[in-house]
Amino acid sequence: MNIIVCAKQIIDVSEMKIDSSTNKPIIEGTPHIINEIDKNAMEEAIKIKEKNGGKITVLTVSSKDAKEKIKELLAMGADEAVIVKSPEDSDYHMTAQLLSEAIKKIGDYDLVLCGEASVDLFSGQMGPRVAALLKIPQLTYAQKITAEKEKITAERNMGEHVVTSESSYPVLVTVTKEVNDPRLPSLMEILAAANKPITEWTAEELKSDLKPAVSTLDLKGVKMDRKNVIYENDLDKSVEKLVDSLAKEGVLGG
Amino acid sequence: MIKMVLVYSDNKNLTIEMLGKATELSKENKKEVTSVIIGKQDEKLANEYISYGADQVFIAETDFDTFKAEEYADIFTKIIDEIKPELILIGSDKNGKELAARLSGLINSGCVMDSNNIYYKDGKLNAERVVYSGKSIAIEQFKSKPAIITIPSKAFDTPKKDDGRKGNITKKKIDPEKSNSKNLKIQEMKTEGANVEDAEIIVSCGRGFKNKEDIKIANELADVLKGKTVGCSRPIAADLKWLSEDHWIGLSGHKVKPKLYIAAGISGQIQHIAGMRDSGVVVAINKDPDALIFNSADYGIVGDLYEVLPKLTEKIKEKMG
Numbered sequence: 001m002n003i004i005v006c007a008k009q010i011i012d013v014s015e016m017k018i019d020s021s022t023n024k025p026i027i028e029g030t031p032h033i034i035n036e037i038d039k040n041a042m043e044e045a046i047k048i049k050e051k052n053g054g055k056i057t058v059l060t061v062s063s064k065d066a067k068e069k070i071k072e073l074l075a076m077g078a079d080e081a082v083i084v085k086s087p088e089d090s091d092y093h094m095t096a097q098l099l100s101e102a103i104k105k106i107g108d109y110d111l112v113l114c115g116e117a118s119v120d121l122f123s124g125q126m127g128p129r130v131a132a133l134l135k136i137p138q139l140t141y142a143q144k145i146t147a148e149k150e151k152i153t154a155e156r157n158m159g160e161h162v163v164t165s166e167s168s169y170p171v172l173v174t175v176t177k178e179v180n181d182p183r184l185p186s187l188m189e190i191l192a193a194a195n196k197p198i199t200e201w202t203a204e205e206l207k208s209d210l211k212p213a214v215s216t217l218d219l220k221g222v223k224m225d226r227k228n229v230i231y232e233n234d235l236d237k238s239v240e241k242l243v244d245s246l247a248k249e250g251v252l253g254g
Numbered sequence: 255m256i257k258m259v260l261v262y263s264d265n266k267n268l269t270i271e272m273l274g275k276a277t278e279l280s281k282e283n284k285k286e287v288t289s290v291i292i293g294k295q296d297e298k299l300a301n302e303y304i305s306y307g308a309d310q311v312f313i314a315e316t317d318f319d320t321f322k323a324e325e326y327a328d329i330f331t332k333i334i335d336e337i338k339p340e341l342i343l344i345g346s347d348k349n350g351k352e353l354a355a356r357l358s359g360l361i362n363s364g365c366v367m368d369s370n371n372i373y374y375k376d377g378k379l380n381a382e383r384v385v386y387s388g389k390s391i392a393i394e395q396f397k398s399k400p401a402i403i404t405i406p407s408k409a410f411d412t413p414k415k416d417d418g419r420k421g422n423i424t425k426k427k428i429d430p431e432k433s434n435s436k437n438l439k440i441q442e443m444k445t446e447g448a449n450v451e452d453a454e455i456i457v458s459c460g461r462g463f464k465n466k467e468d469i470k471i472a473n474e475l476a477d478v479l480k481g482k483t484v485g486c487s488r489p490i491a492a493d494l495k496w497l498s499e500d501h502w503i504g505l506s507g508h509k510v511k512p513k514l515y516i517a518a519g520i521s522g523q524i525q526h527i528a529g530m531r532d533s534g535v536v537v538a539i540n541k542d543p544d545a546l547i548f549n550s551a552d553y554g555i556v557g558d559l560y561e562v563l564p565k566l567t568e569k570i571k572e573k574m575g
Contacts, residue, residue: 013386014523024390025386025389093365119505124351129356129365130359132356136434137433138324141352153438159347160442161442162441163437164439166438167434213363213396214395214396215394215395218392220382220393221390222388224531224550226550226552229553230548231553231555235557236565239562240569242537252570
């Protein structure tokens with residue numbers, strides 16, 4: 001079974017600083033990580049390969065250099081990687097086009113796995129967009145997957161309902177964080193990943209004349225003024241002070 | 255040619271909220287609003303949508319009984335061919351999101367998910383959405399038509415109902431291309447009726463709780479507070495399953511805005527903050543003085559929740575009489 005895992009390099013939001021004068025986020029200089037839900041997709045791919053055999057290709061589209069980070073997924077268990085360099089102004093439409101064109105170029109595939117969303121922007125549109133462009137079914141929000149030779153079954157968290165769906169191949173499946181616990185590669189695996197093949201394509205090779213359908217005009221700051229009054233040491237006094245403060249705030253009901 | 259705004263959700267209340275926003279947007283820019291119903295003919299519902307602001311209701315009659323994004327998206331491409339809308343608003347539940355995303359892929363449209371502010375500026379359509387776990391709001395501008403935007407519940411007010419409003423109802427049988435996927439089973443999600451999104455006061459539990467049984471000390475505090483509800487962070491619901499997912503507050507759980515939020519034994523990971531940052535007063539209880547949660551709190555007590563919570567419960571009981 002040939003599996004393609006789509007992964008995204010994102011900024012580490014927990015390390016993102018805020019400009020104190022404008023309240024705006026400072027993107028420049030924030031460290032990059034692989035979207036953690038994409039690691040769940042990779043883990044699932046490895047499990048499916050262990051059961052059914054086959055090959056795992058990890059695919060990423062990025063305007064920044066993604067080579068170092070993608071090696072983490074090679075170390076986890078991908079056999080090879082494809083990196084597509086995209087224009088700076090790429091939006092979801094362009095990235096989905098590039099992912100689907102790259103998947104067509106990779107060719108022979110049965111299963112495309114993605115995270116349900118990336119934790120930076122949490123939009124969650126990439127999986128279904130790519131499935132649409134590939135004209136294949138989509139099983140979204142999978143929290144449990146059973147892959148057999150002829151079909152794949154997914155238990156999907158649809159909010160108020162759990163929907164169990166199945167599909168023949170080829171199919172695209174998006175996973176949630178609950179689907180598994182991604183493995184941590186060993187030192188040996190990390191070293192071995194250095195020798196795994198990484199292919200690099202440019203956006204122009206795959207699709208020319210792509211223009212964004214949406215562009216981000218600005219990232220506004222969000223003010224979060226918290227009082228940060230912290231009580232320590234004497235617990236009884238702390239509790240008393242806290243209750244007095246809450247009463248003054250008028251939030252104790254009644 | 256009259257410009258169209260198309261509105262769709264399988265959730266009636268959400269559709270009505272979107273109709274309110276769609277009507278407001280079309281008043282400024284001379285557009286008509288079409289509400290879409292997929293499935294069985296329901297003229298009563300169609301008339302209700304008209305009374306809430308739809309100029310036209312398009313009923314796509316189909317014979318399938320469960321939702322599949324592939325088939326719904328295919329139906330929408332046919333409706334779009336006919337109506338040629340320049341803006342499509344879709345309800346932002348999980349069905350709606352995967353439908354909007356697939357549809358965007360099919361017609362190469364721009365799509366902004368979970369927008370709570372939509373407006374025209376200098377003739378351009380802008381939609382705002384929360385990004386980076388609530389640390390920022392992105393202003394997204396559409397460069398092409400149609401624009402697709404998904405809207406969460408309660409982002410916009412319910413418009414006034416006018417039973418005298420007139421509108422057209424169009425019915426059309428549409429046979430979409432069948433998908434190779436199949437829904438085998440649809441079960442209700444297990445819930446304990448926590449309803450955290452409507453709660454006024456929430457006592458929330460994190461990894462600082464050592465056993466499932468200990469959650470009762472959070473319950474006891476919640477009980478003495480009015481608007482009592484217990485919430486939790488991701489590990490408690492998703493990994494340990496000590497509470498059902500309706501308690502889960504965070505980026506992929508529920509977003510809450512109570513007037514008082516008490517976080518007990520919660521470390522304050524950014525994904526949790528994303529779910530509770532709009533709360534009124536935030537209280538943090540954690541034995542680690544360096545816990546991130548204290549940065550997002552108005553008041554904090556550094557201490558063991560097993561000691562603090564019972565004392566707090568007693569003190570509040572005293573205070574409130």
